[in-house]
Amino acid sequence: MRVMAFDYGTKRIGIAVTDPLQMIANGLDTIHPNQIIDFLKRYLQTEQVETFVVGDPKQMDGTPSQSAPHVKGFVNLLKKTFPDIPVQMFDERFTSKMASAAILQSGINKKARQNKALVDNISATILLQGWLERKAYL
Structure with missing residues (x-):
């Protein structure tokens, strides 16, 4: 079964998913x-998802960011709509910056780099890969 991650935003939600063996995260x-x-x-009609992972928005000092109430509402909606799929929170600090850096290093043109949907998608992928790496050490 797969694990699915969300980089929640009020305008866009980046979504990433693992392969069935839960080894690699893909946007x-x-x-x-x-x-x-x-x-x-x-999606769930054709694929099995074991866990939802949602980015936990925190400030540098570890306190909740301004978007935390929106994320909490999204988590509650997931739990209500899909009660059989557990939801885990995972620290998303730096994922957007890491995504932007990865896009810059990829060599794509400036217009493509400004695509915020691409940043959100890559942020979700980085979030999920981090969750997988932490899970491997537990």
Whole structure:
């Protein structure tokens, strides 16, 4: 079964998913928050997801960021809509910066680098890969 991660934002949600063996994280899509439940219902008709991982927005000192209440609402929606799939939070500090750096290093053109949906998708992938690495050491 797969693990799915979300980099939640009020305008876009970056989504990443593991391979069935849960070894590699891959970017899946970027969805508007109003479309996420329908997207997940369609996805779950063909794929099995064991766990949802949601980026936990924190400031540098570890306190919740301004987006934390929005993320909490999203987590509650996931739990209510998909009660059989556990939701885990994972620290998302630096994922957007790491995603932007990865895009810059990839050599793609400036216009493509400014695509915020791409940043969100890569952020979700970095988040999920970090979760997988932490899980491997537990």
